Amino acid sequence: MAAGKASGEILLVRNANKRFGGVQALKDAKLTLRDGEIHALLGENGAGKSTLVKVLAGVHRLDSGTVELNGKPFIQGSPRAAMEQGITVIYQEPSLFPDLSLAENVFISRLPRKGVAITWAQTRDETKKLFDELGVDLNPERLARGLSIADQQVVEIAKALSLDASVILMDEPTAALTSSEVARLMSVMRKLAERGKCVVFVSHRLDEVFAVCSEVTVMRDGETVAESPIDKTSISEVIKWMVGRELKEMFPKVDAKVGATALEVKSLNSASEFKDVSLHVKKGEIVALAGLVGSGRSEVARAIFGVDPYDSGEVILNGQKLPPKRPKTSVARGLALVPEDRRQQGLFMISSVARNVAMEMLNRLSKLGFITNKQEINLTQKWQEKLQIKYSDPRAPVESLSGGNQQKSVLAKWLATDPDVLIVDEPTRGIDVATKAEVHRLLSQSAADGKAVLMISSELPEVLGMADRIYVMHEGRLTAEMARNEATQEKIMFAATGEKVAVAGKKR
Amino acid sequence: MSGPTVPAPTTTTAGRARKLINGRIASLFLILALAIGITAAVNPRFLGGSGLTDLLIGSAVIGILAVGLTPVVIARHIDLSIASTTGLSAYVTLSIVVPNGWGLWQSFAIGAGIGLLVGTVNGLLVAGLNIPSLVVTLGTLSIVRGILYFYSDAGRFTPDVIPPSLIAMGLDTILDIPIIFWITLGFALFAAWWMRYTPVGRDLYAIGSNPPAAQLVGINIFQRTLLAFMWSGLMAGIAGVLYIGQFAFVDASAFINQELAVVTAVVVGGVNIFGGSGTIIGALLGALLIRVIAGGLVAVGVDPFWQQAVNGVLLITAIGLDRILALRSQAKIQRIREDRVEEQSWRE
The missing domain is CATH 3.40.50.300 (P-loop containing nucleotide triphosphate hydrolases)
Structure with missing residues (x-):
């Protein structure tokens, strides 16, 4: 070929x-x-x-x-x-190097010289020759910036x-x-x-x-x-x-009663990130947002939550329109986002476990604007039991915990706010198999408690094992929606790689 | 559309970027001429007699310091210790030269040695221990000045004891240009050459432009950074000797608090305070400009105490202008990109 x-x-x-x-x-x-x-x-x-x-x-x-x-x-x-x-x-x-010319970028740290002095004309000509060989029309003397x-x-x-x-x-x-x-x-x-x-x-x-x-x-x-x-x-x-691998029994999916629509997103657009994204999640449902890394899933989640702006569209939470760019309002109305990168966005690594878990609850815990360590620790111990977080001391810095327990701490922080809708972004990335299963159990339990769960995941077995319904994203657009019983790894992969033809289960 | 040629936008932005740099030097000349012209129109004595010579004499020290500081700033660092080093060099040089009855050449050798020493210490702390240069040189600024106060023991050197050859250097001219300015110009041309034509200079641009990438292509960041600080120290040491010639009076407070004037000169001269771009000649023109403005203010009757404030305004204006220009060209690039993407999806 x-x-x-x-x-x-x-x-x-x-x-x-x-x-x-x-x-x-x-x-x-x-x-x-x-x-x-x-x-x-x-x-x-x-x-x-x-x-x-x-x-x-x-x-x-x-x-x-x-x-x-x-x-x-x-x-x-x-x-x-x-x-x-x-x-x-x-x-x-x-x-x-944005401040250097293309020619210099090509020959950086081995620029042609005559004696000690760099021969710029030669640098330029040789770069031009390389660009010509590649059949591209670029000026070797322009700067790389932009x-x-x-x-x-x-x-x-x-x-x-x-x-x-x-x-x-x-x-x-x-x-x-x-x-x-x-x-x-x-x-x-x-x-x-x-x-x-x-x-x-x-x-x-x-x-x-x-x-x-x-x-x-x-x-x-x-x-x-x-x-x-x-x-x-x-x-x-x-x-x-x-x-081609078998699904392991890692997905303790509990059947939950599906109720009214909790979260609805209507044709959400963001110029550079995603286009025309519409989806909904009902109470008691786990909905997966599948797709490859970089397909725009996290960006959608961040826009829904209000961290990032969007250009047009609506987010409706429990029947009420959610204002854009107001994460505080989102939390107050019962939305929670567990971000993908817990080290960068989810936790204050050098603060204690208790401080982290109580972070979103400060207003509700404080009396006259003050909060005591004891209140934080009580809250943390309550969630430790529910989530089986393993730590030596609630006052220990959260960075001393293993990856899985860090992830559980983030989950605890958000579950403590008792949200109606929980958005989790790659909830099991980088944690070991046993903890993975526990996180799955937690998500399943949350749905059974009547919460709506929107789960972003790049792992097909996780998507297939956990989700009641699956949306697939490809390059900023939803390319497929399928129910649990009609989803297969192949179908999701086809939709995620943009092979539209073969997506048999595609609706819309 | 399988065209391997994606033409227009790239070449035009290239031309624009090039023009921006050349434009910087040209506009500096223009502003310089304007400033001199306006001042001379208000007060003809500004240029008359020895006016121009005085201007160049007054620019020599700050000019050579700007030449020293530029490679450091291009490498995304800063050296605030230079004014203290200038003072130390001036005082210590005289304290050795005067009792021995030595002259010009010994003075330069001693001054250069003192400057190199401070520069090496700065460079080792910054490049070797990875301490931010702002912290290191803020520290050595105080340490060097402190040493000078201790060493001088409230002493001073007056014109009657300073070697005549040094005083002559500060007064005499060749081709109507003061000798001390010739010295500054010589170092400036040398530095302009090595920043443009040697691997050391190019590596400093690369380090300032994208430090992680510089590491990845195998640039010896430690050695290059050390060299930049040694150069800055060396220039400060030489500046100390020029200072003796210019003022013929040296005590422990020589050239105190002048480091920010040098930073202003460098930035006004078009060197990016965040590293990666700028030229030696631009920085030298920047130094001339702030001297012209300082002298001009006096000539038109403004209280000299305003000089510091004016320097501050210049600094903020220069950086602010760069920022605005950068944002505008970025917005333009973004627009071009979006147009292309739109064209694309339309085709699909």
């Missing part, structure tokens, strides 16, 4: 293992790259592809396993060394060429590009392959993968589950490889 003179093997990863804390990110993973090919590296969020890319970028070091580059062992653990050995990574959002992301990536690719890289890894490069920019990037990728480079394309957009790649490697749960030439497989087979 793609042009290129694929010949010899250039990079071999074998039996790669990497563990982060309790998570086995890579499990005997393997990858085989040949020169002149465009190789897709696919997998769900958390399948291990990012870890593998980072190992090759020199950011991480394998616990065990081998990486062989051009027949020699690859020296791991240094980004600069990786670059010098011929591996370059183009990130989704490159970080250029450059579009697509053009920034081109500058990074030119840099890779100037370094004579043999492997160029692109980590979801198209996520932030418009369609004509994607087309240009694809033509650049083909040009690189024609020159004998190996291009690795990490993407969730399967249509793009099938348009440009010649080989595909699929990862799941840290393992390499499939390797195939692209013309020997199909989109649906690839999706099956990506999701």
Whole structure:
């Protein structure tokens, strides 16, 4: 399909293992790259592809396993060394030097010199030549400030060429590009392959993968589950490889009585983040908002809650319109948001567990404007029992707790406000399996208590196991809505990757 | 639309960015000419006689300090210790040169050594221990001045004891330009060259522009930052010797509290206070401009006590203007992007 003179093997990863804390990110993973090919590296969020890319970028070091580059062992653990050995990574959002010219960005820290003096004319001409080879029209002398992301990536690719890289890894490069920019990037990728480079394309957009790649490697749960030439497989087979695992009994779903609509969102728009999002959640219901990372789910949640503004649309809570940009009002009316990043947004890490749990309750607990430690601790102990939070002392800083118990503390903080609608963003990210099941039990219990739960999750088993109803988002738009009994991993994945055709259960 | 060419907006914004930089130097010249012109029109004596020479003599010390400070600010740091170092250099140099009966060259060697020493201490603390430069140099500002007060023991050097060669340096001219200004100009041209044409200079721009990226491309941030502070210290040391020539009077309060005037000169001269951009020549012009305005105010009869306030207004105006320009060009880029996206989705 793609042009290129694929010949010899250039990079071999074998039996790669990497563990982060309790998570086995890579499990005997393997990858085989040949020169002149465009190789897709696919997998769900958390399948291990990012870890593998980072190992090759020199950011991480394998616990065990081998990486062989051009027949020699690859020296791991240094980004600069990786670059010098011929591996370059183009990130989704490159970080250029905004105050320097494009030419200088390309040749930074190895500008051509005559004696001690840098030869700017040569720098400019060589950069121009690289841009020409890539078929892009950029002025080497302009500053990088204000450059579009697509053009920034081109500058990074030119840099890779100037370094004579043999492997160029692109980590979801198209996520932030418009369609004509994607087309240009694809033509650049083909040009690189024609020159004998190996291009690795990490993407969730399967249509793009099938348009440009010649080989595909699929990862799941840290393992390499499939390797195939692209013309020997199909989109649906690839999706099956990506999701193909059994649902474990991790989802203690309690049947709850579904009541009136608690939260309704009517065609919510935000210029750059999401478009025309309409959804509703009823009392006693757990509704999942599925989709890939970056599809705009968290942004929708933040807009509903009132942290971020939105351009048009309505949020209705218990039949009353909720004013935009008023998180305080949202809380007072019975809305709670447990954010995705608990360290940055959910907790005050150096404050005590008790202070954190009581944070949203200060007004209700205080007497004459004062609050005592004892009140905070009493409240915390009450929720500790309900949620089984494990800590040595309620006065201990919350950062001393494990990730799972931190997450439970955030949940406790919001459940303490007795909300009618609970929005949870990636509630089980980065916590161990046992705690995961407990968090699931808590959410299920909350729904059974008559609360409406909107759960954002990137984990398909969690979505399928917990949700009564599922919305799927893709690039800022809702692409599917399905009931629990009609949802499958494949359907969700199709909708989440924008493969509209195959979404059989799609309503609207 | 598979066009590998995405043309228009990029090139025009490029031209605009370039023009903005060149425009900065040009507009500085313009403002400078304007300020001189207006003052001379109100008070013809401002330019008459030795007026212009006096202006250049008065700009030499602050000018060389601006030349020293610019690379530090470009690397996203600040050096507030320079005025104290200038004072220390002036006093200590004389305290060694005078009893030994030495002259010009020994003075420069000693002054340079003192400046390098302070600069190295600053640089090691900032780059080695990662203490914010604002904190480090605010500390050394006081420490250096404190040492000077202790060392001088309320002493002073008056014109009758100062070596004649130093006094002559402050009075004489070559081609109608004062010698001390020639010295400042020489260092400025050298610094302008190495900031533009050597890896050290370019790395300082890179560090100030995007520090994490600088680390990622393997720039030796420690060494480059240290060099910037050593340069700033060296210039402050030389400035101390020029100070002797200019004033022919030195005591422990020499050049006290003048660091902010230098910062103002640098910022007015177009060096971004948040690092990454600016030029040596711009900073030198900035120094000239604030001297012209200071002298001009006196010439038109404004109380000299207003000078500090005027410096403050200049500083805020310069930074405020940069901010507004940056916001406007950002809004423009955003608009161009949105237009392109809209065009896109329309096509789909």
